[in-house]
Amino acid sequence: MSKKPSKGGAPALDMTPMVDLAFLLVTFFMLTASFRMAEPVVVDPPSSIGMVDLPDNHILVTIDNNGRAFFGISNSTAKMAALREMAKRYKVQFTEEQIIKFSGLPSFGVDIKDLPKYIDAKEEARLKFQPQKGVPLDTITPNNQLKDWINIGGTEAVKVYQAAKAKAAESNSEFKAEKPRYAIKCAAQTKYIFVKDVIKTFTDLKLYQFNLITSLEGGGTVINPTKK
Amino acid sequence: MSEIADSGGGQKGGKKRAKKQSTRIDMTPMVDLAFLLLTFFVLTATFSKPKSMELTFPAPPPPDQKIEEVKKGITFLLSKDNRIFYYEGQFRAVADDKGPATTIAELSFDQSSLHKYLLDKNKPMQEKILALEKRFEAKQLVDTTYKRMVREVKADKESYTYLIKTDDQATYKNVIDVIDELNINVVGKYVMVDIMKSEFDLVKAKIGTN
Numbered sequence: 001m002s003k004k005p006s007k008g009g010a011p012a013l014d015m016t017p018m019v020d021l022a023f024l025l026v027t028f029f030m031l032t033a034s035f036r037m038a039e040p041v042v043v044d045p046p047s048s049i050g051m052v053d054l055p056d057n058h059i060l061v062t063i064d065n066n067g068r069a070f071f072g073i074s075n076s077t078a079k080m081a082a083l084r085e086m087a088k089r090y091k092v093q094f095t096e097e098q099i100i101k102f103s104g105l106p107s108f109g110v111d112i113k114d115l116p117k118y119i120d121a122k123e124e125a126r127l128k129f130q131p132q133k134g135v136p137l138d139t140i141t142p143n144n145q146l147k148d149w150i151n152i153g154g155t156e157a158v159k160v161y162q163a164a165k166a167k168a169a170e171s172n173s174e175f176k177a178e179k180p181r182y183a184i185k186c187a188a189q190t191k192y193i194f195v196k197d198v199i200k201t202f203t204d205l206k207l208y209q210f211n212l213i214t215s216l217e218g219g220g221t222v223i224n225p226t227k228k
Numbered sequence: 229m230s231e232i233a234d235s236g237g238g239q240k241g242g243k244k245r246a247k248k249q250s251t252r253i254d255m256t257p258m259v260d261l262a263f264l265l266l267t268f269f270v271l272t273a274t275f276s277k278p279k280s281m282e283l284t285f286p287a288p289p290p291p292d293q294k295i296e297e298v299k300k301g302i303t304f305l306l307s308k309d310n311r312i313f314y315y316e317g318q319f320r321a322v323a324d325d326k327g328p329a330t331t332i333a334e335l336s337f338d339q340s341s342l343h344k345y346l347l348d349k350n351k352p353m354q355e356k357i358l359a360l361e362k363r364f365e366a367k368q369l370v371d372t373t374y375k376r377m378v379r380e381v382k383a384d385k386e387s388y389t390y391l392i393k394t395d396d397q398a399t400y401k402n403v404i405d406v407i408d409e410l411n412i413n414v415v416g417k418y419v420m421v422d423i424m425k426s427e428f429d430l431v432k433a434k435i436g437t438n
Contacts, residue, residue: 015255015259018259019255019258019259019262022259022262022263022266023262025266025269025270026262026265026266026269029266029269029270029273030265030269032273033269033272033273045278046400046401046404046405047404047408048279048281048404048405048407048408048411049408049411049412050279050280050281050282050408050411051279052279052280052281052282053278053279053280054278054279054280063400183280185278186400187400188399188400188401188404189399189400189401190399190400191396191397191398191399191400192306192394192398192399192400192402192403193394193396194400195400195403196394199285202285203285203287203288206287208284208285208286208287209282209283209284209285210282210283210284210285211280211281211282211283212280212281212282212283212404213278213279213280214279214280214281214404215278215279216279
């Protein structure tokens with residue numbers, strides 16, 4: 001105010017602090033961002049009061065409205081190892097590039113015979129991939145691929161976990177990773193019998209503990225008994 | 229930072245002085261870009277991890293072990309169109325000397341129905357747990373002791389065991405809602421069980437009549 005207005009043009013404003021802050025935030029968000037590819041199905045889980053965070057290290061089975069099952073492993077090393085094992089068991093050939101590409105994909109819902117084609121497809125094509133019938137999980141016929149995926153995936157995930165633990169113990173550093181957990185994400189309107197089939201698959205493998213993924217309870221529908 | 233020192237590199241011998249120019253550079257485009265990126269990352273950032281509910285299914289008992297009978301049981305039967313039925317105690321197809329034949333009554337997922345029903349049924353246990361919680365919050369109990377005591381209360385033989393059964397039309401949401409409601413009411417024991425044919429027929433008859 002006391003200053004004389006500078007000759008012509010707008011008064012200069014020192015934007016340095018603002019720019020500093022803006023770039024700081026940009027850097028922060030950029031580094032914390034984790035890009036995920038589009039899931040093959042959008043599933044809207046029911047709400048609950050469950051407050052347990054989904055563990056980072058998980059093996060996820062997604063079930064959509066029509067009862068199709070999709071399978072995914074969060075740990076990419078375990079995922080690659082699981083694919084190798086599955087390829088051996090089902091005698092399907094995968095190239096090394098396909099295996100590496102597979103480790104970056106989200107959950108999938110195709111028969112293992114279609115998997116090489118599915119991996120090679122472009123992202124848009126992959127979303128429309130046919131036949132995407134879900135991972136076969138017949139509990140009667142021996143073609144229960146989901147069971148093998150869960151079994152092998154679980155074993156590999158535990159192996160990765162133990163390798164990391166041993167490595168941490170060797171170098172005396174703090175070990176923070178958690179054991180892999182099994183999670184089920186299911187659409188609210190799915191018929192429970194489909195979920196039952198998946199749970200049957202798990203219990204057949206002697207796995208009895210799951211995290212059921214739910215969204216947060218919408219406000220006001222629950223009366224907490226403690227506030228009574 | 230915003231100013232760049234005017235380098236006099238272009239002038240020979242420094243004889244001629246260029247007309248003094250402003251050394252400020254226009255930062256507007258850069259700021260625009262910075263904020264654009266900022267907005268993008270803020271909007272795409274997902275901070276909240278998905279929440280989940282931990283659930284343990286019972287392992288099948290070894291074949292030679294005798295299955296313990298549920299003494300005090302309440303069975304929920306879930307069916308289509310978000311309908312939920314229940315009965316208490318053992319299932320009896322026909323009346324015998326222990327009691328009349330089982331009939332099922334309907335509840336709904338409303339706040340006033342299922343929630344209230346469970347609240348009434350589970351009152352003694354809930355009060356015990358709330359009392360423990362108070363003591364825990366007042367730091368009269370240690371964490372581990374508190375957890376152990378809650379477990380003991382929940383394992384109480386006299387309290388109800390809740391059985392959840394579904395027919396072929398029930399949705400996953402209903403199942404989660406019931407489990408959720410049981411969790412809200414700090415119920416000790418609940419389990420998912422396969423529906424029996426006789427129960428299924430009962431539900432079918434009930435749906436057929438109204």
